[in-house]
Amino acid sequence: MAERPPLAAFACGTLFGVAAAGAMGYAVSRRTTTSSVKSKPEKVSAVNASANPVSAAEVREVEKPASQEVAADDIPDNAAEDCVGVSSDLAGKASGCAGCPNQAACASGEAKKPDPAVMDVKERLADVKRKILVLSGKGGVGKSTVSSQLAFGMSARNMDVGLLDVDICGPSVPRMAGLVGQDVHNSGEGWSPVYVNDHLAVMSIGFMLPNQDDAIIWRGPRKNGLIKQFLTDVNWGPLDALLIDTPPGTSDEHLSIVTYLQESSMDGAVIVTTPQEVSLMDVRKEINFCKKVKLPIIGVIENMCGFVCPNCSHEEHIFSATTGGAEKMCKDMDVPFLGRIPLDGRVAKAADGGLSISDLCPDGPVAKCVAAVIDEILRVTDKNQSQ
Numbered sequence: 001m002a003e004r005p006p007l008a009a010f011a012c013g014t015l016f017g018v019a020a021a022g023a024m025g026y027a028v029s030r031r032t033t034t035s036s037v038k039s040k041p042e043k044v045s046a047v048n049a050s051a052n053p054v055s056a057a058e059v060r061e062v063e064k065p066a067s068q069e070v071a072a073d074d075i076p077d078n079a080a081e082d083c084v085g086v087s088s089d090l091a092g093k094a095s096g097c098a099g100c101p102n103q104a105a106c107a108s109g110e111a112k113k114p115d116p117a118v119m120d121v122k123e124r125l126a127d128v129k130r131k132i133l134v135l136s137g138k139g140g141v142g143k144s145t146v147s148s149q150l151a152f153g154m155s156a157r158n159m160d161v162g163l164l165d166v167d168i169c170g171p172s173v174p175r176m177a178g179l180v181g182q183d184v185h186n187s188g189e190g191w192s193p194v195y196v197n198d199h200l201a202v203m204s205i206g207f208m209l210p211n212q213d214d215a216i217i218w219r220g221p222r223k224n225g226l227i228k229q230f231l232t233d234v235n236w237g238p239l240d241a242l243l244i245d246t247p248p249g250t251s252d253e254h255l256s257i258v259t260y261l262q263e264s265s266m267d268g269a270v271i272v273t274t275p276q277e278v279s280l281m282d283v284r285k286e287i288n289f290c291k292k293v294k295l296p297i298i299g300v301i302e303n304m305c306g307f308v309c310p311n312c313s314h315e316e317h318i319f320s321a322t323t324g325g326a327e328k329m330c331k332d333m334d335v336p337f338l339g340r341i342p343l344d345g346r347v348a349k350a351a352d353g354g355l356s357i358s359d360l361c362p363d364g365p366v367a368k369c370v371a372a373v374i375d376e377i378l379r380v381t382d383k384n385q386s387q
Helices: 006-039 056-062 103-108 116-124 143-155 220-233 252-260 277-292 325-333 345-353 365-386
Strands: 131-135 161-165 185-187 190-192 194-197 200-204 241-245 268-273 297-308 337-343
Touching: 116 220, 116 252, 131 143, 143 161, 143 194, 143 200, 143 241, 143 268, 143 297, 143 345, 143 365, 190 220, 220 252, 268 277, 268 365, 277 297, 277 325, 297 325, 297 365, 325 337, 337 365
Parallel strands: 131 241, 131 268, 161 200, 161 241, 268 297, 297 337
Antiparallel strands: 185 190, 194 200
């Protein structure tokens, strides 16, 4: 075989060396990129969920065993997704703590100290006899309507009542209380609620909007800050009952309220549902939320349980209780059932006009049912306070 010229051999060797070095560099680069991706998994949020679908197996992985569960009030508002809780021995040191804004405070033990606002809330609400949350796992079940009618009904009994609307993104209480266009005033004693009458005071972010149609696009920490102000800065004065109307679900507003009221002798939650299973399935989650955060459940109200014709008195169940309705659910989950409120078109008229249903049709079935529910709520709360 003929010997290659020296120049050709040198060129071939150089080319082979460059190719080998390039291949090695590419392999190292791939290994580094893969390692980096594995060490920093992308967090799937509502914004990018469509581009990064989550499998059912990944959803199940989010649910931790009971022994690994972290109490809701042990996790800061802006914590990392896999927070171990500020009370954990690994707080600020676990792998999931890397990059969390609370890492330094958790590692030093500063985060374990109780929020001073909790005691401020206790002091501010010291003269409030009953503190009641109105919850619903499902939207559209009439929770705010029930809250406002309960407040109207209690105030009609000469009880001093406060109605606090913490549905930050959808405040409807000002409309239902007939207070649209009213303003909150500030004084040396704090924010003054807006009064419907001598016995009913209301506070809502709806009073602070320059335009009632403005959208409130806030993240959790800002919602949390306003709820803290509602509880620490509003001068309610002595009250027989404070009703707190919350948004649907079990999210930031609910965790904030429960956390700030943990030292304030909360009476518990009134949960509103409609009879059909599509509503009950979310209400079961709400009941389990209450049990998990140790919030007592006063009872469940079944709203829109049936429509009674005003002409012939025939009752039609528009929302069918295909699985037994709220009463059966309460028996299955061992929670009290407070009663039913029927469907009536005059309720919508009362809500839009900021009226009490008892003033609009005092002898109607809804007014009687609301009165019976109030009787049961007062009976349960008085019994619990006497124990």
